[in-house]
Amino acid sequence: MRVAAIDFGLKRIGLAISDSLRKIALPLKVVAGGKKAIQNIREALPLKEIDLILVGLPLEMSGKKGAMASLAEAFAKEVEEALQIRVQLIDERLSSKGAEVRLKEISLNRKERSEKIDMVAATLLLQTYLDYH
Secondary structure: OEEEEEEOOOOEEEEEEEOOOOOOEEEEEEEEOHHHHHHHHHHHOOHHHEEEEEEEEOOOOOOOOOHHHHHHHHHHHHHHHHHOOOEEEEEOOOHHHHHHHHHHHOOOOHHHHHHHHHHHHHHHHHHHHHHHO
16 A cells, blocks of 8 residues: 655645555645645545555644644544545655755746645655655
């Protein structure tokens, strides 16, 4: 079974998925957030192949939960209930910054980076999890 990762955002949601051996994180796509977020995720992920979904928890640098962390927690519960797949929250404090640095390294302009950053952040989040486990 595979692991999926979600970089939660109000407007855009980045998705990544592992290979079947759970060794490599692969970028999947960016879907729209908002009211149809769960539906968009359901359509994008191969749910029958996934037994765990990671949702990034955007803690403040101090480790405290801010407003976005509370929204991410609520979203994670929604995802778990709607998709009937176990969801685990994972600290993502530096994933978006790391994604931005990597995208700058491959010479994408600002618009191209903003279109891909959420997907790359989800991929980094997932790869960190896979490397640890």
